[in-house]
Amino acid sequence: MATQYEITGTNAKGIAASIERGVADGGLPPGTALPPVRRLAERLGVSPGTVATTYQELRRRGIVVTRGRAGTVIAASPAVASRRPPVVPEGVRDLAGGHPDPAFLPALLPPARLSPGARSHRAAPRMAPLERLARDWFAADGVPAEHVTFAHGALDCAARLLSVELRPGDAVAMEDPGYHHLLDLVPALGLRTVPVAVDDEGMRPEALRGALRAGARAVICSPRSQNPYGGCFSAGRRDALQEVLAAAPEVLVIENDHAADIAGAPLHSLVAGGPAARPARWAQVRTVTKYLGTDLRWAALACDPTTLARHDGRLLLTSGWVSHVLQETVTRLMSDPATSALVGRAREVYAERRTALLSALAGHRIGAHGASGMNVWVPVRDEAAVVSGLRTRGWWVAAGARFRIAAPPGVRITTAQLAPADGVRLAADLAAVLAESQATYGG
Known part of the structure; x- marks a missing residue:
């Protein structure tokens, strides 16, 4: 229970504001247990119903979660204030951030000319050359491209789609382990997360079926380069998932193909193929941050016509459009032969580095997963012990807790900047750390 921060307030709104201030300024850090309803009600001189209403509102907004007998606690990633990644300790290799190798990011090509200032971008939010490139981009992988639009990144797109399609309390089927920012986003929108187990081929059909039976009204998945597990849909897995979704x-099915051009695996999309096979309501979002530039907050979205209308209707009422300066920059990069060659080389090198680490780990009989993308997931017994042990040996990896809902523990290792020779050293160090952990905790 919180002892350092004094919760105040005489009504539900005031109590909620007090707790939110505590979360924002660090007085109530993630994992802090809040007082039981009746105890806090007695302390503040209000009714238990008032405190219960407060906790319910904070749950809806993603600030707290309920953990059965453990009571109500501050969420791991509360939807308030600004939570930054942990600072990488000095003198260690950063393999935790999920970032691409800067050597394979092209030099940004600025617009040839700036967009005229006094004109209606809302009337023509998408620049025609980039829209044509986006259609070709999707069509090359068999994704229907009749209805295409733009967003400010995958998370921006997912947030807009979920907010117009679902209502607070609705459930979303999510990969477990999955992308931590999406896992944070869904409860922040007041939605419930239903975990769906994954393997090397992505979402497991029986787990997805269970999530749908539990009432999920939307599904978010990665057809390849799944983060953090690395899974990618095979043709058979794609067919099995389509059967479940039928x-x-x-x-609503949202595919996040965030690393399309460097995934190192073919696309077996749930939305490809004939109308009878793909879901009635669907969207596939693609971004370029992993291979054209981490500051290029642009995404392309292919979807069914109803989803397009709802997405663009909400976009029109908020930011209105994606910057034409940004669109022109992306257009020039996507049209540049030298950039295309660099992206192709990045795809080859990332695959080489990922598979080299997997091979080195296998040599030490360490099971790991990374069928595509830039990350490798290593199941471990004690995440903290492994992270700490590797830190003492000069490596900084990501503890799996922020990627998991109900999945077993593990660590994520980003391999984009890990040369094969370094992967051999890392595997040996990880084997030593795991041996120490086993000696500590027993077989």
Whole structure:
């Protein structure tokens, strides 16, 4: 229970504001247990119903979570204030951030000319050359490209789609382990997360079926380069998932193909193929931050016509459009032959580095996963012990807790900047750390 921060307030709104201030300024850090309803009610001189209403509102907004007998606690990533990644200790190799190798990011090509200032961008939010490039980009992988639009990144797109399609309390089927920012986003929108187990081929059909039976109204998945597990849909897995989704035609399916051009695996999309096979409501979002530039906050979205209308309707009421200066920059990069060659080389090198680490780990009989993308997931017994042990040996990896809902523990290792020879050293160090951990905790 919180002892350093004094919660105040005489009504539900005031109590909620007090707790939110505590979260924002660090007085109530993630994991802090809040007082039981009746105890806090007695302390503040209010009714238990008032405190219960407060906790319910904070749950809806993603600031607290309920953990059965453990009571109500501050969420791991509360939807308030600004939570930055942990600072990488000095003198260690950063393999935790999920970042690409800067050597394979092209030099930004600025617009040839700036967009005229006094004109209606809302009337023509998408620049025609980039829209044509986006259609070709999707069509090359068999994704229907009749309806295409833009957003400010995958998270921006997902947030907009979920907010117009779902209502607070609705459930979303999410990969477990999955992308931590999406896992943070869903509860911040007041939605419930339903975990779906994954393997080297992505979402497991039986787990997805269970999530749909639990009432999920939307599904978010990665067809390849799944983060952090690295899974990618095979043709058979794609077919099995489509069969499961066919029984729930009202469910919105969002595919996050965030690393399309460097995933190192072919696309077997849930939305490719004929109309009878793909979901009735669907969207596939692609971004360029992993291979054109981490500051290029642009995404392309292919979707069904209803989803397009709802997405663009909400976009029109908020930011209105994606910057034409940004669009022109992306257009020049996507049209540049030298950039295309660099992206192709990045795809080859990332695959080489990922598979080299997997091979080195296998040599030490360490099971790991990384069928595509830039990350490798290593199941471990004690995440903290492994992270700490590797830190003492000069490596900084990501503890798996922020990627997990109900999945077993593990660590994520980003391999984008890990040369094969360094992967051999890392594997040996990890084997030593795991041996120490086993000696500590027993077989």
